[in-house]
Structures are given as C-alpha cells and as structure tokens.
Amino acid sequence: MAKTVILRPRSTGTEQPLSSLCGLLREWLPRQRWFAGKDRPVTDLTVLSATELFPGCLHVLVDAGYLPVPAPGGGTHPPGDCYQLLLGVREQLSPRLGRALIGRVQDGPLAGLTVFDALHDPRSAALLLERLRQPGAAGPLCFETDPAAGIPSGLAPRLLDAEQSNSSLVYGDAFILKVFRRIQPGINPDLEVPGALVAQGCNRVPAPVAWLRTTEPWAATLGVLQPYLPDASDGWTLALGALAAREDFTKEAYELGQATADIHLALASAFPAGTHGEMERTAAAMTARLEAAAHCVPALRPFVPGLRSAFRALATCDAGPAAQRIHGDLHLGQVLRAGREWFVIDFEGEPSRPLAERRGAQSPVRDVAGMLRSFDYAARQRRPWRPEWARRCREAYCAGYAVRAGWDPRKKHALLRAYETDRAVYEVLYEARHRPGWLPVPMAAIERLAVRGG
Incomplete structure (x- = not known):
C-alpha cells in the first residue's frame, strides 16, 4: 500500500x-x-x-x-x-x-x-x-x-x-x-x-x-506515455545532415509545411475557435516580453526601438487567420520523419509560459514563425553560414503550408514579422540563460528584424 x-x-x-x-x-x-x-x-x-x-x-x-x-x-x-x-x-x-x-x-x-x-x-x-x-x-x-x-x-x-x-x-x-x-x-x-x-x-x-x-x-x-518511433529521425538531425552533405532540403521543408497545416486544420476542428481581434493585446504582450528580455540580456537593448516597431505594426496589419489551438513551440526538433511522413510531437508549448496561456487560442502564424526561425538556426550551425539554404527552406515550407491551409503566410508580412520577432526575443532569453555560446544565432535574427524589418 x-x-x-x-x-x-x-x-x-x-x-x-x-x-x-x-x-x-x-x-x-x-x-x-x-x-x-x-x-x-x-x-x-x-x-x-x-x-x-x-x-x-x-x-x-x-x-x-x-x-x-x-x-x-x-x-x-x-x-x-x-x-x-x-x-x-x-x-x-x-x-x-x-x-x-x-x-x-x-x-x-x-x-x-x-x-x-x-x-x-x-x-x-x-x-x-x-x-x-x-x-x-x-x-x-x-x-x-x-x-x-x-x-x-x-x-x-x-x-x-x-x-x-x-x-x-x-x-x-x-x-x-x-x-x-x-x-x-x-x-x-x-x-x-x-x-x-x-x-x-x-x-x-x-x-x-x-x-x-x-x-x-x-x-x-505529471507524465504521458506514447508510442516510440524507433526508425524516425528528428527534423533538426535531418536538416543538419543535408547541410553537411550540401544537399537540398526544400522537398522535406515543403512536406513539413503541409504537415503543419494538417495539424492546424485538425486543431481548429478539435477545439473551439478563437477570434480575429485582440491585436492590441497581442502587441502589448509581445512588447512586455521584449522589455523583460532586454532587462535580462544587455546585448538586446540597442535593438529594442526597432523591434518595438514590429509589434506596433500589428495594430494596423491584416489580422490573418482566426486564433485557435496551436502547437506553441514548433521547431525542427519537434518533428519526426518516419519513412516519407512527418509526425509532430511535444505539444507542451513553451514551458516557461503559464499553462493557461499555452492552452489558449493563438494565431497559427506563431507556429509558422517558430519553424522559420528553426531553419535559420540550422543554417547557422555550419561555417560558412548559408543564408540561401535557410531562405529556400523557408519559402518551400510556406508554399507547402499554403497548399493545405488555403492561405499563404508570406502574404501576411507584418503579422509574420511580429511573430518571428517575438520568437527571436524568446530565443535570446533562452540562450542567455541556458546556452550562452548559442546567443549569436538569435542575435543575428534580432539585428535583421530590427534594422531591415524582416
């Protein structure tokens, strides 16, 4: 007993x-x-x-x-x-x-x-x-x-x-x-x-x-038991392998975009829909996270004014698709490829955020932005950096997503920039706390998003 x-x-x-x-x-x-x-x-x-x-x-x-x-x-x-x-x-x-x-x-x-x-x-x-x-x-x-x-x-x-x-x-x-x-x-x-x-x-x-x-x-x-896919490889490992072999990864990225859209469509059916509104509240939350991160990471402070502009743009941009349940922390390490199929795992969301927030309805653009940032992370693991590899993967991923979802993330530029900026800010804080040697990776994105706007 x-x-x-x-x-x-x-x-x-x-x-x-x-x-x-x-x-x-x-x-x-x-x-x-x-x-x-x-x-x-x-x-x-x-x-x-x-x-x-x-x-x-x-x-x-x-x-x-x-x-x-x-x-x-x-x-x-x-x-x-x-x-x-x-x-x-x-x-x-x-x-x-x-x-x-x-x-x-x-x-x-x-x-x-x-x-x-x-x-x-x-x-x-x-x-x-x-x-x-x-x-x-x-x-x-x-x-x-x-x-x-x-x-x-x-x-x-x-x-x-x-x-x-x-x-x-x-x-x-x-x-x-x-x-x-x-x-x-x-x-x-x-x-x-x-x-x-x-x-x-x-x-x-x-x-x-x-x-x-x-x-x-x-x-x-407290814990969840699921089937294990022993012959599967995670997207991060596959992407790094393609980079090391100087191989194209756009086909895999395109199919991963389709898989992401499939997940979003199923989530929209499984859970109550959110709303198109609350852009001002979203922008305020993103700005608050930026200020909190800059408080902890001095290297972020010079870019704060430029990054704020990405969030201010939310007030006047196209609101995009309705808010819904999403993955919440989507990147190449959260997807598995077994045979010719992509699987998505780890729906916990960002563990640092309150559980109520992770279970709430959010824009699916948030997941798209997370995966786009992950392609950039992968491309920066090898020198010389291959920005064209990341750019092609990002384009292919969005194209695959658009085919399934019925809307194209690339046509929501201001919305995508805001969510990608918010993700990069999260990455800066995470790396500063846990892996300081990786901090230059998100900081490069911060400079791009703050100075050139995307």
Missing part, C-alpha cells in the same frame, strides 16, 4: 517530516538542465507532497521559492515553481548511478540514506512502467491507461540524454514516457492535444496510451 505524506504549507512554521531533503535539493536542483530558475536565487525549498511509489522510490513535489526580482513595468516575477522528482533512496549507491547522486541525508526519517534521481535507475524506471500498465492510485497519484492500448511487460528502459525541459524514458524502442519536471495546475497540452487530434482522425501524432496525474496539492498532469 502506498504511503503518502501531504506536508503542511511553509507558512505554518511547523517542522516538516522530509525537511532534511531540502538542503540537498537546494544545491542539486539549479544544476539540472530542466530547472527554470537559473537566473533567480532559490531562497527556500518546500516539500509539497511525498508518496512512496514502491520500496526505495519516493515521488516528490517540491516548491522552489525565489528571491523577488523586479519585473519591467512594475511588480515582481512569480514567486516560485513546482518541480516533480522521483527520488531513489538506498543505503549505498551503485557506482554506475554516480551521475544520479543527489546526496546523503543527515537527519530526519531518511537519515543515513543516499538519495538519487531514480529516473537514471533501470529498476526504478521499469517499476514505473509497471505502475502505468496497471491503472490505479497511489495516494494522490493516479495511473491511467487507454483501454485499447496493449503495453507489454518487461520492456528495457533507457533515459534519453538529450537537452530537454523534461525527462524522457524509452522502453524497448516501443514506448516513450515524458516525465514533466515543472508542474502547473491543470491538464498538460501534451496529453490533451494529441488525444484530441487522434480523435479527429489525424495521423500526424503518436496517441497517448497511458498517463500519470496528481490530485494534490492540486490537479495536474
């Missing part, structure tokens, strides 16, 4: 049963690739809930509180983030799990035991799949499975080592489990959207077969 501890809020001042973990986690969390608060000091850490999944493995939700940082325009940034952890607990840690080490607990119920990231442990990962295969509850945790899905037992797990804002486990090259790290209240789009698309008959997405959610401290999605 699962043992669950729902701990008192920090405001009570009562000593918490697992408070001894917090010191270790306060040091370990900021070093993780998926930790979102790297530019904000962690002031305190509170265990919100802890559930024993099986002997030697705790499921833990922690709240990381940050030092208040002033936000441009007044106020402060959100006070904290909730993170999901699966913690292994043993007397001694095997040397092969050394990279998963968090530390040794000094006091409290776990005193003298070693704590580590259990997703690195094949035994724990295998037991996690077994819980998903058998629907049920463990305290506030709920394991649910599509009744039509057949998930065999005994699939060997491996943890993907790619740079991600979450953690992913592949089981026997048959399934992939995405474990969300930063948790927000509500259903995660990466569960909601693929399920809705499959119900529409869209075959561009792998359907969810099982998922994990919690009811405490609030209802939220």
Whole structure:
C-alpha cells in the first residue's frame, strides 16, 4: 500500500517530516538542465507532497521559492515553481548511478540514506512502467491507461540524454514516457492535444496510451506515455545532415509545411475557435516580453526601438487567420520523419509560459514563425553560414503550408514579422540563460528584424 505524506504549507512554521531533503535539493536542483530558475536565487525549498511509489522510490513535489526580482513595468516575477522528482533512496549507491547522486541525508526519517534521481535507475524506471500498465492510485497519484492500448511487460528502459525541459524514458524502442519536471495546475497540452487530434482522425501524432496525474496539492498532469518511433529521425538531425552533405532540403521543408497545416486544420476542428481581434493585446504582450528580455540580456537593448516597431505594426496589419489551438513551440526538433511522413510531437508549448496561456487560442502564424526561425538556426550551425539554404527552406515550407491551409503566410508580412520577432526575443532569453555560446544565432535574427524589418 502506498504511503503518502501531504506536508503542511511553509507558512505554518511547523517542522516538516522530509525537511532534511531540502538542503540537498537546494544545491542539486539549479544544476539540472530542466530547472527554470537559473537566473533567480532559490531562497527556500518546500516539500509539497511525498508518496512512496514502491520500496526505495519516493515521488516528490517540491516548491522552489525565489528571491523577488523586479519585473519591467512594475511588480515582481512569480514567486516560485513546482518541480516533480522521483527520488531513489538506498543505503549505498551503485557506482554506475554516480551521475544520479543527489546526496546523503543527515537527519530526519531518511537519515543515513543516499538519495538519487531514480529516473537514471533501470529498476526504478521499469517499476514505473509497471505502475502505468496497471491503472490505479497511489495516494494522490493516479495511473491511467487507454483501454485499447496493449503495453507489454518487461520492456528495457533507457533515459534519453538529450537537452530537454523534461525527462524522457524509452522502453524497448516501443514506448516513450515524458516525465514533466515543472508542474502547473491543470491538464498538460501534451496529453490533451494529441488525444484530441487522434480523435479527429489525424495521423500526424503518436496517441497517448497511458498517463500519470496528481490530485494534490492540486490537479495536474505529471507524465504521458506514447508510442516510440524507433526508425524516425528528428527534423533538426535531418536538416543538419543535408547541410553537411550540401544537399537540398526544400522537398522535406515543403512536406513539413503541409504537415503543419494538417495539424492546424485538425486543431481548429478539435477545439473551439478563437477570434480575429485582440491585436492590441497581442502587441502589448509581445512588447512586455521584449522589455523583460532586454532587462535580462544587455546585448538586446540597442535593438529594442526597432523591434518595438514590429509589434506596433500589428495594430494596423491584416489580422490573418482566426486564433485557435496551436502547437506553441514548433521547431525542427519537434518533428519526426518516419519513412516519407512527418509526425509532430511535444505539444507542451513553451514551458516557461503559464499553462493557461499555452492552452489558449493563438494565431497559427506563431507556429509558422517558430519553424522559420528553426531553419535559420540550422543554417547557422555550419561555417560558412548559408543564408540561401535557410531562405529556400523557408519559402518551400510556406508554399507547402499554403497548399493545405488555403492561405499563404508570406502574404501576411507584418503579422509574420511580429511573430518571428517575438520568437527571436524568446530565443535570446533562452540562450542567455541556458546556452550562452548559442546567443549569436538569435542575435543575428534580432539585428535583421530590427534594422531591415524582416
């Protein structure tokens, strides 16, 4: 039987049963690739809930509180983030799990035991799949499975080592489990959207077969299991391969544009439509994100006046297609090519944005702009830079999109420029925080968009 501890809020001042973990986690969390608060000091850490999944493995939700940082325009940034952890607990840690080490607990119920990231442990990962295969509850945790899905037992797990804002486990090259790290209240789009698309008959997405959610401290999605496409290659890898071989990529880009339009059409049918209006609100939100990014990244500041003009143009430009549900973070790393078909994955949206915003209706131009920026990213991975390669791919992608969607993104110049600018601003902030060596890539786009207008 699962043992669950729902701990008192920090405001009570009562000593918490697992408070001894917090010191270790306060040091370990900021070093993780998926930790979102790297530019904000962690002031305190509170265990919100802890559930024993099986002997030697705790499921833990922690709240990381940050030092208040002033936000441009007044106020402060959100006070904290909730993170999901699966913690292994043993007397001694095997040397092969050394990279998963968090530390040794000094006091409290776990005193003298070693704590580590259990997703690195094949035994724990295998037991996690077994819980998903058998629907049920463990305290506030709920394991649910599509009744039509057949998930065999005994699939060997491996943890993907790619740079991600979450953690992913592949089981026997048959399934992939995405474990969300930063948790927000509500259903995660990466569960909601693929399920809705499959119900529409869209075959561009792998359907969810099982998922994990919690009811405490609030209802939220924790993980999603989907079919894995072992013979597929992601668009980023394919694009870089084409560049290295000096091969054309326009056919693939054209077909990717068609796939994007297929997804948008299915999303428009699956979810309530948005409206054409609210351009002023969109422009204001983009301007606020620009100012916030410039506050954090000094290199962006000289270009702010030129970038603002892209957002001001939204007030008078053609509003384009109606707002609808979209992917929200579309780029070459979010698409897979298996055989002659493109598949779209990772519908979570930009994890740094509030969940309500990611689940809301937005212009499909946002997704188009994200993919156009991705072609530029790929082209800049090799020297000499090949801007003509990116230009041809961008043209082919838009042409393919127009054939399926019935409207051409290239004819919405002001709208496309605004969304591409907003995406480039996001990229600048992301690279400055996580990959400073990549900062020149979006900064080159910033200069183009600010000085030449596109």
